[in-house]
Every structure is written in C-alpha cells, then in structure tokens.
Amino acid sequence: MKNIRLVPEKLTEDNFADFGEVVSIQSKQSKTINNGFADKYADIASLDTSEDQGQTSVHIFVAKSRQFPLHISMLEKHPYFSQTFIPRHSSPFVVVVAPPKESPSIEKLKAFITNGEQGISYSRGVWHFPLISMNDNSQFIVIDRKYNEELDTIEQCEEVSLGDINVMLELGL
Numbered sequence: 001m002k003n004i005r006l007v008p009e010k011l012t013e014d015n016f017a018d019f020g021e022v023v024s025i026q027s028k029q030s031k032t033i034n035n036g037f038a039d040k041y042a043d044i045a046s047l048d049t050s051e052d053q054g055q056t057s058v059h060i061f062v063a064k065s066r067q068f069p070l071h072i073s074m075l076e077k078h079p080y081f082s083q084t085f086i087p088r089h090s091s092p093f094v095v096v097v098a099p100p101k102e103s104p105s106i107e108k109l110k111a112f113i114t115n116g117e118q119g120i121s122y123s124r125g126v127w128h129f130p131l132i133s134m135n136d137n138s139q140f141i142v143i144d145r146k147y148n149e150e151l152d153t154i155e156q157c158e159e160v161s162l163g164d165i166n167v168m169l170e171l172g173l
Contacts, residue, residue, distance in 0.1 A: 002165045006072065007172040008094050008111035011118055019097040019110075019126045021045045023086055023119030045121040049145040051080040052154050057146035060088070063133035072096055072167035075104045075127040076159045081145035085131065086119035088139040094132040096169060100125030106165055113171075127160075132169070 009015060013022045023045045030039035049056045075098060087093065096111045098104040104127040114120070119141075122128055131140065147156055 004165065004167045006109060006111045006167055006169045008113040011112040011114050016112060018099055020123040021121040023084060023121055024117060045084055047143060048082040048124050054081060055146040056143060059142040061131060061140045061142050063131050063138045063140060065134055065136045066132050068171045070169040072129050072169055074159055074161050075129055076157050077125050077127045078157055079125050080154045082121055082124050084119060084121040084143040086141040087116065088141060090116040091135055091138040092116040093134060095120055096129040098127035104160060111169055
C-alpha cells in the first residue's frame with residue numbers, strides 16, 4: 001500500500017491556477033456604483049456550464065465539519081462544467097485537487113486551505129475531493145450546471161476510488 005501525507009498550503013491565485021480560480025476581491029479592481037453606496041468587483045470567476053445547452057444554477061450547501069487527519073479515499077470530477085464554492089460566512093475550508101486528466105494523477109495531488117474569505121472555482125474536469133468544511137453548519141453558495149434529469153445527456157460527475165493508495169490529509173496548523 002502506498003502512503004501519502006497531504007498538508008494544505010495557503011491558497012493563492014498563483015498556486016491554484018492549474019485547477020481553477022480563487023474567488024476573492026483581493027488584488028482586484030472595483031467600480032463604484034449605486035451612487036457611491038457599493039463597489040462592484042466584476043468578473044471574479046468564469047463559469048463554464050453551457051455544454052449541451054446547459055444552464056447555470058445557484059445552490060446553498062450546508063456542510064458538516066470533517067475530522068482530521070482525513071482519509072482521502074476517492075476523487076470526483078465534473079467533465080463538462082466548472083463548479084464554484086463561496087463561503088457565506090468567514091469559514092475557512094480545505095480543497096484537495098488533482099489536474100484535469102482522464103484519470104487522477106496522485107503524484108500531482110495538492111491541498112489548499114482558504115482564509116475564510118476566499119472561494120474557489122474548479123475548472124471543468126479538475127479532480128477533487130468533496131467539500132471539506134472545518135466547521136459544522138458552514139454554508140456555501142455553490143454555482144454549477146443545473147441538472148435536468150429529462151434533458152441532460154452529459155455525465156454530471158465521475159468518481160474514482162483511490163483503492164490501495166492511502167492519502168491522509170493533515171492540517172499542518
């Protein structure tokens with residue numbers, strides 16, 4: 001059995017670029033709107049949901065906290081759309097990702113921890129472990145492709161087991 005110890009690194013735009021976009025206003029330009037009562041930070045993340053006439057949908061996920069060290073036993077990907085997670089409160093969370101390939105490259109597996117104000121937007125086909133919340137009842141706005149059971153002809157989600165590879169996510173705090 002192969003053992004891998006995974007420790008999340010601080011999430012930045014640069015180190016996450018191979019997997020998607022960081023959803024944050026940090027280092028972004030704004031435009032003052034609404035007679036000076038709001039600043040608009042436009043185009044923070046690109047959404048990719050139009051495959052096979054897809055539509056974008058907004059959800060709220062309420063997450064349960066995970067226990068660490070966390071066994072990463074599987075990965076999933078959405079081959080035909082992006083997926084965005086934005087915390088509704090200052091709630092750090094962890095993401096585990098591998099590059100978008102036919103099957104996950106375990107050697108390139110990475111983990112990132114947000115600062116609580118950052119969200120993430122996975123690019124189409126990026127392998128990832130499901131939502132890793134550090135707190136119970138953390139709410140996340142999730143933006144992805146609307147599932148239409150009667151019309152969809154694309155695969156929404158592919159999952160793979162990591163089998164005999166033992167990946168343990170440890171918080172190096």
